[in-house]
Amino acid sequence: xxxxxxxxxxxxxxxxxxxxxxxxxxxxxxxxxxxxxxxxxxxxxxxxxxxxxxxxxxxxxxxxxxxxxxxxxxxxxxxxxxxxxxxxxxxxxxxxxxxxxxxxxxxxxxxxxxxxxxxxxxxxxxxxxxxxxxxxxxxxxxxxxxxxxxxxxxxxxxxxxxxxxxxxxxxxxxxxxxxxxxxxxxxxxxxxxxxxxxxxxxxxxxxxxxxxxxxxxxxxxxxxxxxxxxxxxxxxxxxxxxxxxxxxxxxxxxxxxxxxxxxxxxxxxxxxxxxxxxxxxxxxxxxxxxxxxxxxxxxxxxxxxxxxxxxxxxxxxxxxxxxxxxxxxxxxxxxxxxxxxxxxxxxxxxxxxxxxxxxxxxxxxxxxxxxxxxxxxxxxxxxxxxxxxxxxxxxxxxxxxxxxxxxxxxxxxxxxxxx
Amino acid sequence: xxxxxxxxxxxxxxxxxxxxxxxxxxxxxxxxxxxxxxxxxxxxxxxxxxxxxxxxxxxxxxxxxxxxxxxxxxxxxxxxxxxxxxxxxxxxxxxxxxxxxxxxxxxxxxxxxxxxxxxxxxxxxxxxxxxxxxxxxxxxxxxxxxxxxxxxxxxxxxxxxxxxxxxxxxxxxxxxxxxxxxxxxxxxxxxxxxxxxxxxxxxxxxxxxxxxxxxxxxxxxxxxxxxxxxxxxxxxxxxxxxxxxxxxxxxxxxxxxxxxxxxxxxxxxxxxxxxxxxxxxxxxxxxxxxxxxxxxxxxxxxxxxxxxxxxxxxxxxxxxxxxxxxxxxxxxxxxxxxxxxxxxxxxxxxxxxxxxxxxxxxxxxxxxxxxxxxxxxxxxxxxxxxxxxxxxxxxxxxxxxxxxxxxxxxxxxxxxxxxxxxxxxxxxxxxxxxxxxxxxxxxxxxxxxxxxxxxxxxxxxxxxxxxxxxxxxxxxxxxxxxxxxxxxxxxxxxxxxxxxxxxxxxxxxxxxxxxxxxxxxxxxxx
Numbered sequence: 001x002x003x004x005x006x007x008x009x010x011x012x013x014x015x016x017x018x019x020x021x022x023x024x025x026x027x028x029x030x031x032x033x034x035x036x037x038x039x040x041x042x043x044x045x046x047x048x049x050x051x052x053x054x055x056x057x058x059x060x061x062x063x064x065x066x067x068x069x070x071x072x073x074x075x076x077x078x079x080x081x082x083x084x085x086x087x088x089x090x091x092x093x094x095x096x097x098x099x100x101x102x103x104x105x106x107x108x109x110x111x112x113x114x115x116x117x118x119x120x121x122x123x124x125x126x127x128x129x130x131x132x133x134x135x136x137x138x139x140x141x142x143x144x145x146x147x148x149x150x151x152x153x154x155x156x157x158x159x160x161x162x163x164x165x166x167x168x169x170x171x172x173x174x175x176x177x178x179x180x181x182x183x184x185x186x187x188x189x190x191x192x193x194x195x196x197x198x199x200x201x202x203x204x205x206x207x208x209x210x211x212x213x214x215x216x217x218x219x220x221x222x223x224x225x226x227x228x229x230x231x232x233x234x235x236x237x238x239x240x241x242x243x244x245x246x247x248x249x250x251x252x253x254x255x256x257x258x259x260x261x262x263x264x265x266x267x268x269x270x271x272x273x274x275x276x277x278x279x280x281x282x283x284x285x286x287x288x289x290x291x292x293x294x295x296x297x298x299x300x301x302x303x304x305x306x307x308x309x310x311x312x313x314x315x316x317x318x319x320x321x322x323x324x325x326x327x328x329x330x331x332x333x334x335x336x337x338x339x340x341x342x343x344x345x346x347x348x349x350x351x352x353x354x355x356x357x358x359x360x361x362x363x364x365x366x367x368x369x370x371x372x373x374x375x376x377x378x379x380x381x382x383x384x385x386x387x388x389x390x391x392x393x394x395x396x397x398x399x400x401x402x403x404x405x406x407x408x409x410x411x412x413x414x415x416x417x418x419x
Numbered sequence: 420x421x422x423x424x425x426x427x428x429x430x431x432x433x434x435x436x437x438x439x440x441x442x443x444x445x446x447x448x449x450x451x452x453x454x455x456x457x458x459x460x461x462x463x464x465x466x467x468x469x470x471x472x473x474x475x476x477x478x479x480x481x482x483x484x485x486x487x488x489x490x491x492x493x494x495x496x497x498x499x500x501x502x503x504x505x506x507x508x509x510x511x512x513x514x515x516x517x518x519x520x521x522x523x524x525x526x527x528x529x530x531x532x533x534x535x536x537x538x539x540x541x542x543x544x545x546x547x548x549x550x551x552x553x554x555x556x557x558x559x560x561x562x563x564x565x566x567x568x569x570x571x572x573x574x575x576x577x578x579x580x581x582x583x584x585x586x587x588x589x590x591x592x593x594x595x596x597x598x599x600x601x602x603x604x605x606x607x608x609x610x611x612x613x614x615x616x617x618x619x620x621x622x623x624x625x626x627x628x629x630x631x632x633x634x635x636x637x638x639x640x641x642x643x644x645x646x647x648x649x650x651x652x653x654x655x656x657x658x659x660x661x662x663x664x665x666x667x668x669x670x671x672x673x674x675x676x677x678x679x680x681x682x683x684x685x686x687x688x689x690x691x692x693x694x695x696x697x698x699x700x701x702x703x704x705x706x707x708x709x710x711x712x713x714x715x716x717x718x719x720x721x722x723x724x725x726x727x728x729x730x731x732x733x734x735x736x737x738x739x740x741x742x743x744x745x746x747x748x749x750x751x752x753x754x755x756x757x758x759x760x761x762x763x764x765x766x767x768x769x770x771x772x773x774x775x776x777x778x779x780x781x782x783x784x785x786x787x788x789x790x791x792x793x794x795x796x797x798x799x800x801x802x803x804x805x806x807x808x809x810x811x812x813x814x815x816x817x818x819x820x821x822x823x824x825x826x827x828x829x830x831x832x833x834x835x836x837x838x839x840x841x842x843x844x845x846x847x848x849x850x851x852x853x854x855x856x857x858x859x860x861x862x863x864x865x866x867x868x869x870x871x872x873x874x875x876x877x878x879x880x881x882x883x884x885x886x887x888x889x890x891x892x893x894x895x896x897x898x899x900x901x902x903x904x905x906x907x908x909x910x911x912x913x914x915x916x917x918x919x920x921x922x923x924x925x926x927x928x929x930x931x932x933x934x935x936x937x938x939x940x941x942x943x944x945x
Contacts, residue, residue, distance in 0.1 A: 026433045026485075027442040030661070034445050038658035043451055046459075053456035060607030067606030094606065098615045126622055236558075237720075278752040279724040279764075282745060337745025341723075341731040347744065380720070 068092070075106050077401065079114050080142055081311050081320040086110035097123070113198060115141040125176045125410065132184070132410070134172040141165045143198040146321040147205045150213055150303065152353045152365060154323060156393050161197030162205040162217070164304055166190055170225075174410065180234045182410040186252070187226040194220070194304055216302025221259050223305075227252030231408045235274065238407065239381030242280040246272040248408040254305065262302045264295040272405050283344075285334040287405045289314070292358055293326045301326050307354065309367075312398035313406065315350045317369025317391025325354030329361060334404065336375065344375040348404075350389070367391065373404075430883045432911065432928065436939050437485040440492035444702035445658040447694055453646045457688050461779055464686075465732055470651025470665035470782035481668035481791050486928070486940035487850075488668075488794060490578070494659065494704045496669040500576040500806075501798040507809040513572035515583045520636045521545040526589060527597040531616055537563075537711065537718050538620040542636070543597070550636040552587065553711060554624035556719050561761040561821070563711040563718050564635035565814030569825070570680050570710035572810045577676050577798055578669065580706045583638040586815045590631040591621060627817075640706055642693035648705050649687050651782040657703050670783035672795030675840065677784075678775035679799050679832050681765060683726045684712035685777050714825055715756070715763025722764040724754040731778050761821035767831035772839040789843040789945045796840035797848055799833050800866050807833070837866050844945040845923040847916065850938040857897045857914055857927060857938075872918050881911035881928060888913055899929065899936060906931045911939075 023029050046054060056062065067073055068090070075090035088108030096103055104120040118138035125132035144161045148154040167190065174184025194217060196204040211218050231248035235241035249269050256262035268291045275284040291307035303324055309315055310322025314330045330352025336344045351368045355361070373387035387398040463469055473479040483490060490496045499505060520526065524545025532539045539553040555563045564586060571581045600612040626632050650670060653660040664670055677685045691706040711718040717726060728751035729736050739747045756764045777784065802810075808826045816822040846862040863869035878894035880902060881887075891912075894900040903912050910931045917924040928940035 024433065025435045026438050027435055029433070030442055033661040034658045037653075037661050038445060040655075041449060041658060042655045043449075043453075044654045044656045045453055046455060050456045050459040050463075053459045054454045057456065058454065060603060063605065063607030067608060092606075094604075098613065099619065100615070126619075278748065279754060279756075281724065281752045335745070337740060338725070339740040339745075340729070340733070340737045341725060343737075345741065345745065 075108055079108060079110055079116055079140075080145065082112075082144070082146060083114035083142065084111035086114060086116075088116075100126075113141075113143050115139075125174070125182065130176050132172075132174050132176070132182075134170075136170045136172075137168065139165075139167045144202075145197070146202075146319060147209070147214070147303070147324065148319075148322055149209055149324075150306075150356075151325050152323060152355055152367070156319075156322075158208060159202050159319070160205040160208055161199040161202045163193075163195040163197055165193040165195065166304075172409075180232055182231045182233070183228070184231075184410065185226075185228045186409075187224075189222070189224050189257075191222045192220065192302075192304060194218075214303045215300040216262065216304060219259055219261070219302065221262055221302065222257045223262070224255045224257055225252050229409045231410050233408060233410070235272075237380055240375070240377050240403070241272075241274045241285075242283050242380075243274050243276045245274065246270075246405070246408055248410075250409055256299075261299060262295075262305070263299045264293050264301050264305075266301075266305075267292045267294070270406070270408070281338045283334075283336045285332075285336060285346075285405070287332045289328070289330050290361070291328040292361070294358075295326070309352055309354050312387065312396075312400050313404060315352055315367055315369050315391065316348070316371055316387050316389025316398060317350070317396060318367065318389075318393055319396065322393075323354040323367070325356050327356070327358055327361065328352065328354045329363075329366075332404070334373075342377055344377065346373040346375060346387075347371075348373060348387070348389075371395075431881075431886050432486060432883050432930065432939050434909075437487045437489070438491045439485070439489075439498075441659075443698065444494060444700060446700050447657055447659070447702050450645055450654065450656040450692075450694060450703060452644060455647050455649070455687050457686075460687050461731070464779045464781065465730065468780075468782070468785075469649075470786075471663060472665075472782070473786055478788050479666060479786060480788065481671055481794075482666040483662040484668045484794075487938070488790060488941050488943070490667075490669045490672075490794075494702055495580075495667065496578045497580070499578050501578075501801045504801070505576055505806075507805060510572065510576050510806055511809050511813050513568075513583070513810075513813065514575045514581050515638075518548055518583055518638050519585045520548070520550055520587050520589075524593075525595045526593045527595055527600075528612065528617060529597040529600050531600075531602045531612055531620060538623055539634075540594075540617070540620070542594075549639040550585075550587075551639070552634045552636050553718075554620075554632070554634045557623065557625045559716070559721050559760045559763055560625040560627075561633060561814070561816055561818075562721065562763045563716045564633055565761060565816055565821070565825075566714040566716040566763070567635040567637070567709070567711045569811055569814040570682065570713040572813050573680055573802075574676065574707055574710070576802075576810070579673075580704050581710075582640050582706065582708055584710075585636045585638070586813075587634050587636040588627070588630040588632065589634075591617075635711070637708070640691060640693050640708070642695040642704070643701075645692040645694065645703065647687040647690045648692050650784075654692070654703065659702060665782035665786050667783060668791055668794055671787040671791035672798075674775075674777075674781070674784040674787050675772065675792055675795030675799060675836060677777060678727070678770075678772050679829065679836055680710075680713050681715065681722065681727055682710065682713045683722075683777050684709075684717075685781065686779070714828075715765030717763070721756075721760075724751045724756075724764060726778070727770075727775050730776055730780065757820070757824055759818060759821045759824055761816050761818050762824045765825060765828050767828045767835070770828075770832050770835055772832075772836045789840070790943050792840040793844055793846060793943070796836050797846070797862055800837045800841075800862065802829075802833060804830050837862075837868055841866075841868055843923075844943050845916070845918055845920075845925050847925050850927050850941065852899065852929065852936045852938060855899050857899065857929070859897075859916075859927075861918075874916050874918050875921075877915045879913045879915070881913040883911045903929070903931060903936055908933050912936070 071091050071093050079086040086108045090106035093103045101123045107117045109115045120136045122134040143163045145164045147160050149158045170188035172184050172186045176182050229250035233246045235244040252266045270289040273286045293301045306324045307328035308321045310318035311320035332350045334346045334348040336346045339345050349370045351366045353366045369389045369391035371389035375382050376384040385400045389396045485491050521544040527543045528540045530541035543549050568584045571584045575581050596612050602612045603609045651665040689709045691708050692703050694701050695704045715722050754769050807829045811826040841863045847859045849860040851858050876895050878891045878900040879888035891900045912929045914927045924944045926942040929936045930939045
């Protein structure tokens with residue numbers, strides 16, 4: 001049995017020893033407690049740790065680090081998977097044209113010698129009926145890009161590397177006629193140079209693959225690209241979708257302006273669907289993606305413009321860029337469950353293949369991987385993803401700062417190369 | 420807890436018991452404004468146990484109460500609807516209806532919140548009054564603004580200090596940027612505000628084709644703003660703050676109110692201390708603020724079914740999810756919500772008052788005892804269906820279904836609260852002496868939660884100085900004992916009452932007065 005005497009007397013429990021015996025009313029008792037408290041008043045301050053966190057918030061330290069000074073800031077990551085830790089300065093202005101436009105320029109280098117320089121001007125879509133524009137130029141020098149040979153049966157032991165150096169100018173103009181739907185026309189020009197890889201660990205690609213096997217390995221070509229895309233995105237929360245879908249189709253025509261050997265069209269289709277259940281505390285995330293190329297007579301798709309498979313975003317049990325070929329199909333399924341408010345876990349299965357002929361567009365001889373992952377989020381937006389993928393070639397661990405499935409062309413600087 | 424009282428004085432009751440209000444406050448001279456960190460608060464409360472915590476075997480009774488177990492009026496709390504029933508008009512009026520934003524003239528934007536998930540402004544209307552203006556999410560028009568207004572009115576009626584919240588409709592032409600308005604943007608840059616900043620915010624919020632933008636306008640709290648209060652310890656710069664907050668009954672009982680209204684976002688950061696002047700004395704008034712994440716709203720989205728059912732993080736549930744691969748399904752995951760965007764995700768069927776949880780542990784909630792819960796539950800039960808509907812109406816829902824559903828949920832949740840907390844002890848209250856008898860309200864019967872029942876009564880002569888009771892033979896009814904008739908003024912008598920279960924007993928203390936006896940104290944056991 002619990003005994004409770006409810007009395008205001010206990011207000012002054014902590015001050016009992018200081019009270020005088022002359023207290024003869026409840027009010028006087030409270031006054032006595034106040035007297036004692038009044039003698040020990042001191043500023044009510046947070047602990048040093050809490051004060052530091054308050055200062056960080058109030059002075060917007062993180063935002064200032066992120067935003068930089070006078071538009072200049074440090075940019076981390078963003079180069080190809082496998083490039084190593086990359087860092088560099090970035091100049092970002094969001095305040096152009098009364099804050100309707102954005103300008104960005106960056107130069108980055110990684111520990112493995114990868115480099116990227118880019119300039120972007122964009123007017124993003126802000127509402128239905130709005131037009132959007134994106135101009136993007138960049139130069140990249142990726143000296144150790146992985147390559148295992150052409151086709152679905154390339155050998156893991158044939159791992160090699162090559163230098164991919166390209167310069168691109170891309171433009172996109174689009175409109176959002178109704179909510180969720182984006183239509184855009186795109187065009188670009190690219191100068192591509194491939195050369196020997198610089199890895200000490202792996203052989204350079206041209207030493208084990210002939211130009212007959214690997215189209216373009218000894219060519220330097222420039223391309224004009226033009227095309228369009230359609231994207232319909234009705235995900236409930238793009239930062240961490242739990243319902244809805246994101247579908248996009250992109251068609252591009254590539255014209256080899258230098259050699260006349262690599263004219264082709266490329267069709268990319270991606271369908272993402274998020275199926276929630278139990279009040280969105282469980283989600284099945286599905287993605288199907290396919291890339292098909294259509295080469296003109298006597299024309300071949302150069303290997304560096306072929307779709308690739310393997311890595312953190314598709315076949316997660318395989319090394320990045322593990323498979324190259326003219327066409328690709330990949331499907332992913334994830335079962336996600338909320339572990340606590342800031343973390344979802346995932347079990348996933350990936351299946352896909354690259355293939356030389358479009359008639360092989362099926363699920364025969366596919367590669368597969370399975371695994372599990374963690375999705376850390378703040379206010380339902382994923383900021384960190386950790387995946388462990390297993391395949392017959394071993395296992396891979398991925399730490400990424402994005403969602404597994406891409407945002408689609410309207411939400412990302414536009415380039416089709418998978419690197 | 421007699422041991423607490425004993426060292427202080429040799430008597431249980433003073434002549435001025437029971438106090439209806441604390442003595443006038445001391446002047447607060449030196450309190451300074453300070454801020455608290457939301458992240459620190461979360462981790463501190465989630466991973467540690469701030470404040471004095473009672474072991475299950477030795478609970479600490481609530482403090483800051485009078486001898487009847489009620490909370491005296493103070494800078495923390497004002498007895499309202501339970502002490503004296505408020506009319507439906509008074510309930511709907513809430514903390515005030517005299518200061519709505521002007522319905523005409525420009526609304527000057529003097530600050531804006533551009534980052535984060537809940538965009539908003541600080542505005543000044545044509546009469547110079549300032550408001551914090553917050554909007555609804557596009558997915559759930561009216562949800563957060565209605566929750567903010569409705570819940571502030573409930574918390575006001577329940578006795579807390581809250582800001583005046585108003586539903587505001589305005590056309591964008593009324594907004595103008597004040598000449599000296601600045602903002603700190605998402606990149607941390609402090610700069611002059613432009614009309615484009617307002618346009619960007621308005622793009623993210625719903626718009627009614629006829630009435631324009633809808634928002635909740637929260638009138639600036641008057642006085643010198645000091646920042647939030649904590650749910651443990653005391654303010655070291657306030658001479659009037661002598662009760663550890665984790666032991667305040669008004670902050671322990673707040674658990675029940677928060678559960679009822681789905682206020683899982685109750686935390687220090689949603690409170691505010693302000694120095695106000697009353698009778699020429701500056702003292703601190705403690706406010707609850709920001710009710711946008713109550714009822715079915717989580718401010719920027721509809722409420723997650725997790726809200727109110729699990730802490731944001733707790734080891735056991737997280738481990739259960741981790742190791743079961745999500746196949747362990749909490750009951751709340753299957754909650755059914757009607758598709759009413761303005762109502763968000765609010766329900767009553769799975770609501771379990773005992774199991775309800777705020778977003779993270781709150782020390783005063785953790786320390787609550789059955790008598791704290793009873794103190795709160797009886798206040799919740801005091802809201803009739805009509806009273807609840809009258810307050811819900813203040814949310815100004817366009818969709819009648821939303822208003823009906825919110826009211827229905829609150830009525831059902833209210834009843835669950837009564838059923839959960841009244842049986843934990845003997846729910847007798849409002850003791851008074853009428854015609855020589857001890858009269859009382861059995862709240863279980865009043866609210867039709869239990870059939871009429873008999874009580875076992877034993878009267879005692881009570882020695883206030885020695886705190887000892889001497890049984891009065893044959894005095895076993897609610898009639899005052901005969902000894903009371905001939906007793907001198909100031910003598911005390913006590914009646915021990917139970918309804919079949921001696922463990923659940925109420926002891927009522929009566930003091931002889933010149934004309935009649937008066938009830939001066941209540942003890943409860945369970």
